[in-house]
Amino acid sequence: MQGLMYRLAELDADSAGLVRVIDYFDALIRHGADTSAMLRASAALADCVVGIDVVGTSGGHRQHARCDPKGRWLTQAAGQRSATKDVVVDDVVMGSVWIERAGPALALDEMLVDRMALTAAIILVPRHSPSAAEHTRAVLFPMDDIALLSSLTALHIEPTTRLRVAIATADSPPTAHAPTAGRSTPITVDNHVLYLLPGEPSAPWVGSGRMGVSLPMPASAIHRHLGNARFALAQAGESEPVVIADRLGALNLLETGNGLAASDIPDLVRVAELRTTTHGIELISTLRTYLGSGSLRATADRMHLHHSSVAHRLAKISEAVGYPVDSIEHRARATAMMMVLDGSGAGDA
Template structure:
């Protein structure tokens, strides 16, 4: 919006002043200014004395303050108000603001006093603290970095705390509502709570979280599919939300809960934000072993196995005995944390090699 206003100002030079006034007061709101800061900033912008009168709630007493362009408080008026506006919140008048300009009005005075009144209304409006659900939502779908840090503080979570997202959805929505699994509070970081978003239920869980057999049985009996994201710090958890949804999409009747860690480099197929390779255990471990001569030999063996399809074909292409190929693959599997030579892991192993080869 700010960029758009400036582009409009370039097209119409007369509106440039209006744009600056709007942006000036919007900045005060974004920075959480109080009425004293509002007065000082307004007096400096107007280059004359400005004032504010606030009616204290439930009392007839009025709190009146005035300030000159140098930031000095001026209890005695030098000129009568040249322009004033009421401060109104929900049709209730909370007071008024004014400027005391000697002589004729300037072209932007009306806009300036309007923005003073609007900003004062925002400052004086009773502020409702966000709920834990709102903080959780703002952490998963942040507007900016400030929203992330505010949500972390509101939930009592250190920004660097490792966390994961669990995305839950029913196989069919005929029952109505959004399906969810009850996650133990011990597995939930800080005060985070589950939220509904886009027809699914999202839970923030600890970075060490792993589904128990009981939880998997419950998901299966409830016709629920769930996915657990890769791990990330709380301040960056929004960047790996897509991997929770991708993992959920891979869940089935036999495996109702899928951990993104078990998908390895296949997580790079998840739509949405770019996934940092350092978050994928397969790639980190494969890169570590690839820095050694023996590790390169093991990776080359896996490459030959994936291309040929069988142990014997891989052995023939490498002029090795098939037992030597099997031994190498078993050693590589032990290092990267999954069986690279099984049918169900072929896509995972292939994706890992494609990423390594692309570097």
Template sequence: MQGLMYRLAELDADSAGLVRVIDYFDSLVRHGADTASLLRASAQLADCVAGIEIVEHGRRKKKLRRCDPRGRWSPEPQLPPSMARDIAVDDDVLGTVWIERAGTSLPLDEMLVDRMALTAAIILQPRRLPTVAEHSRNLLFPMDELAVLTSCAGLGIEPHTPVRVVATKAVSDTADSSARLVISQDCTPGKAAGIEADGEYLNLVAGSFAPTPELSEAALSSSVRAGISLAAAASEVHTIVATARFARTQASATTPIVNADDLGALNLLAPGARIDHSRIPDLVLAKEIGSTRQGFELLETLRTYLRSGTLRAAADAMHLHHSSVAHRLSKLSQHVGFHVDTLENRARATAMMLVLDSG
């Protein structure tokens, strides 16, 4: 099949064929191929014998391997190399790659051997293992799904483990702009480490993490404002980093640490965030109670109260006594986990209802 793809690529060697060859070898690098896999894949793509000779580091001994399109190892050459390239890393030649094609070379042979040599150089180059900080950054800001799983493994965190992100930043008028919230190692999952990103310090913490009076006092005394994100599985933590940053922007001198859970549906205002509604406790609980007749009545009472502005105005609109409206709002508050009728939660309750009304 790969040989057929290669022959079809001859029809468009200047564009699609070149892209196909490049992507083919790039995928080998992405999947961590070794030199044997590279040789096998090259022989299949070229539909002819491919070879590689590696000079072992610090020795004069050379290691030579050849492979035919069927994946059979053939140590004795049948034909001389039709095209070859040196494997070079930082001006050091580590070996050679080649193909052995009978007859006239095909249009993509030069590109194929070039990519073989480049891929071999990447494979043979000594690999430095990512640091804990690099794994932490790659988990919070991953390039792809493979980076997420690699970082989870590197940090010793199961992908399904519930975690949160804490974003901290020193207030603008503080003398020490590097001040940050000190998170106990007991609260940190696996080997995760704090990282700096865009002027903030981000920590990965356990999903059960919540601000304590002592932590709030420490944040205030060190002139730090902090935000705690919504909870998510470690493999999806990058989707809720924005909620930690948004929560931090809501912190103040009286409330130096803000938990995104306490913002409810307001988290949907986090810049650049696309948050699944199922991550927001307010919405989950409100939808749950709204599926019952009594719950629907409670939500209608809240909707009227928010539009009316006062208990008495809502009571007049609903032809109820104001104590009945207050009782309904109290009952709804118990279910959704926050006081829906207080002034400080008015924006939160309004956002919750707007999302529910939008479907």
């Protein structure tokens, strides 16, 4: 079949035939063929005996072989070499490839041996296997979607898996090993160390410096949210050296150029669920009044409730959203949550 394709290509050697031969050998390279596979494929395409005589780039190992169109290895020449080409790697001749065709040469023989030589040269150069650090960098700073997906596969991370990015100062990274996602590894970029972390990391990050950890995002989109980790890092200090973006709630929206949606922020998801019930709307209304008045008693007076009832409602909404809404350290977080909720058109809450 391949021999027939090759003979038909002679009808248009200046265009379709040339393209077919080039594509044929490009496919061998893409599929990781070795010299033996390349020789078999070349013999099938040429429909005659082909040969190779090369020395490996590391020296020492010599490969000398002939193959016929049926894939059989020959020890003796089948005829005179009708076309030959040197195999050159970095301007050094490593050997040659050739065609042993009985009868006159065909139109594409020169093209065939040329592509055989080029393919052999590519095969002889040891392939670079990207490291885990290089794949991690490609996930965080992808050149394109194909590179991103390829690196996620190499790191054993599904594109839909939710991950976090952590950023620490390079001069004081965490002393404990961070629970990196998949086979990823920390990388250093612009005096910071970046980590890919599982969406629900279990170990604390203890170190001598500061660290910011982003909200969880799908692995295929995590590179768009490096700014979220940097925003969390900017909020870290001596009293709280590690800041996880979840603790900032809707304040994450203050990040310049953020690409976050309400569904990315746990606080907003939880409070949105509350307003779907009458009881939840009651709790939200109590929190709004509390944030506006500043104390339990003032809230109780405004709502015509006993202050213990107000305290009970605040405890319930704190349980629902996952943090104490009436604590001093979470006042800004709770206020931001309510501002976004009200801005989304929840006038009935």
